[in-house]
Amino acid sequence: MAVETVRVGLEERAYDILIGSGVRERAAELAYGRLLTVTDSEVDERYGEWIDTVIGADFKFIFPAGEASKTPVTVIDICRYAALEKYDRKSCFVAVGGGVVGDMTGFAAAIYMRGVRFVQIPTTLLAMVDSSVGGKTGVDIPEGKNLVGAFHQPQLVLIDPDFLKTLPGREIRCGLAEIVKTAMILDAELFAELERDPAGLVDAADFGRMARIIRRCCELKAAVVAEDEREAGLRAILNYGHTFGHAVEMLSGFSISHGEGVAIGMCAAAELAVASGTLSRAEADRQKALLQAVGLPVSLSRRFAVDKVVDVMGRDKKSADGRIKVVTVDRIGHAAVGQPPLEAIAAAVEAIYA
Template sequence: MLYDVPVNLGDRSYTIHIGAGILDSIGACCADAGLKGKCLIITDENVGGHYAETVFQSLEKSGFAPSVVTLPPGEQTKCGDQVFALYSECIKAGLDRKSFIVALGGGVMGDLAGFVAASFLRGIPFVQVPTSLLAMVDSSVGGKTGINIPEGKNLVGAFYQPELVMADLDTLKTLPPREYAAGLAEIVKYGIIYDAPFFQTLEEHVEKLPDVGNAELLAKMVGRSCEVKAEVVAQDEREGGLRAILNFGHTVGHAIEKVAGYGEYVHGEAVAIGSVYAARASVELSGLPQADADRIEKLFIDLNLPVRAPGLEWAKLRAALAVDKKTIGGMPKFVLASEIGTVTFGNEVPEELMERIWNEMG
C-alpha cells in the first residue's frame, strides 16, 4: 500500500511516501531522489533499536555509505548542545556538501536533525523518516526545523525542506499509546482548520481511530492530513500568511508545554488543550457556534486526550506567551474559527478574555 503526496514548492518540491512496510525501500527512494554518497542517520535510543538497522541496510544496499548516531529521547534533546555535538558527528562521518542526513524518529529527531542539515556546511540535503503519528502528519512535512532554548520552544530554527519524506505506518506499532493519541490531536486540527467533512469522518470513526492495526483507515487519515498541510505550505512556505492557520491550538499549547515542563504534556496533548481554548475564544470573538466548540471538545475527549491543564496559573502562561514566535508587540496572535473547516489567523484576544477563558476551563 502506497499513498504518495506531492509537496509543490518549485525546485524545492518533494514527495511524501506513505505506506505499510516501506521502510526497507528507503535506499531506493533516496537514489531515485538523486542523493549520493555518505549519509548520517540521526535517531534516538527508543527508535534506533527498532529501525536503525533496517534503514542502514537499505541505504547500504543502494550504494550509500551510512553512519548512525543515537541520541537520548525526549524534548530535552532538542537543544543547542546537541546541535554542536551533531556537527562533530557529521565531520566524523565524513559528510561533505553532497552528503545527506536521515532523520529517523519522531518530531524531536526531525526538528533537530533538520536544523543540523540546514546549518552544517551552510546546508546539506536531508530526508525525513518519521516514526510517530505526530511527526508523520505535522513536523516532518513543510520544512520547519528548530530547537528549544530556555526562553521557549522552537525559538531557533530555519525553514529547510527535506528531499523526501518516508512514512512507514508499520513503525506506529511500536509507538506508545499516549504518543499515538497525541498524533491524533494534530489530525483533528486539520479538520478544524481546513476540512469540515474530514472532521465529520473522524467523528464517525472515532472508535476505530486508536486502532493502529487498521492500516487502510490510518493511511487515509495520514494521507489527508499531509495533503492539507502540503496545500497550505505550497501557498505559503515561510508562514507569511496562510500557513499560520496550522498554528490552531498551538499558541496556548506551546505555553502549556513550557510552563508545565517539557514532557509533562506531550505536544499533541498540549495542542488538544490549546484547541479547546481556541474554540472557546472563537465562540466569543469569531462567531463559532457553541455546538461546534462542543463537538471539538468531545472529539478530543473521545480520543482520550486532555482538554484541561489543572494547576497551571494563567500569569505564568501569559509570561510564556510573551516570548512565543506568534506574539507581536507583546500581544499573542491566535487562529480562530468561524465554523469547523474555516479559520482566520492573526487574531488578538483581549487580555481580560484570555484570562477568563483559561480560568473557566479550570
C-alpha cells in the same frame, strides 16, 4: 497497499511524500550521496537493525529520546559528528524517528556546511501527519519552544504506517491532536470522518483508514505550505491550539506532551472564539467531544496560574507588536487569525480549568 504520492509544490524545492505500507524499504534506494542517519535511543532500540541493513548509512548518530534532547547542543553534536566523519556538502542526513528527530536532523542539515540535503522517515503519527512535512526545523531554548531554527525542505518524505505498530497509545493520541487540528482549521469532512469512530483511531489497527487520514493531512498541509512556505500569512493557521499549547507544555516542564498541550490549547482557542461570538457552542462541544473520545486532555489543572500561561504565551514567537496572535476557528474546517485583548485570552484560559 498501494503507494500514494503527495507532491509539495515548491518549484525548485518541490518534493514527494510517499505514503504506504512497506514504503520504508525505498530507503535502500536513496541516491543523495553519503548518508548520515540520525535517530533517538528508543527508535534505535526497535529499528536499529532495520536502519543499519536497509538504509546502510556510513554512520548513525543516536541521541537520548525525548523533547529534552531538542537543544542547540544536540544539533551541534550532530554537525561535529558529521565533520569528524568527513561528511561533505554533497552528503545527506536521514532522520528516522518522531518530530524531535526530524526537527533536529533538519536543522542540522540546514546549517551543516551551510546546508546539506535531508530525508524524513517519520516513525510517530505526529511526525507522519505534521512535523515531517513543510520544512520547519529547529530546537528549543529555555526561553521557549522552537525559538531557534530554519526553514529547510527535505528531498523526500517516506511515510510507512507500519511503524505505528510499536507506537504507544499516548504517542498515537499526540498525533491525533494534530489530525484534529488539521481538520478543525481546514477540512470539515475529515472532522466528520474522525467522529465516525474515534476510539478505533487510537488502536490504529485499521491501517488502511489511518493511511487515508495521514494522506489527507499531508495533502492539506502541503497545500498550505506551497502557498506560504515561510509563514508570511496563511501558514500561521497551522498553529491552531499551539500558542496556548506551547505555554502549557513549557510550564509543565514537558510532562504534558506536545499533542496534549495542543489538545488543551484547541479547547482554550475554542472558548475564546465562542466568547467572542465567532464560533457556536455546539461546534466547540463537538471538538471537545472528539478530543475526549480519543483520550486527549481537554482541561487544565489549577497548578498553572492564568497569568503565567498568558505571560508565556506572550513570549511565543507568534506574538507581534506586544499582542498575542491567536488562531481560532469560526466554524469546523475554517480558521481565523486574530489578536484578541489579553483579558479575553485570560478568560479563555480560565474557562478550561478542570
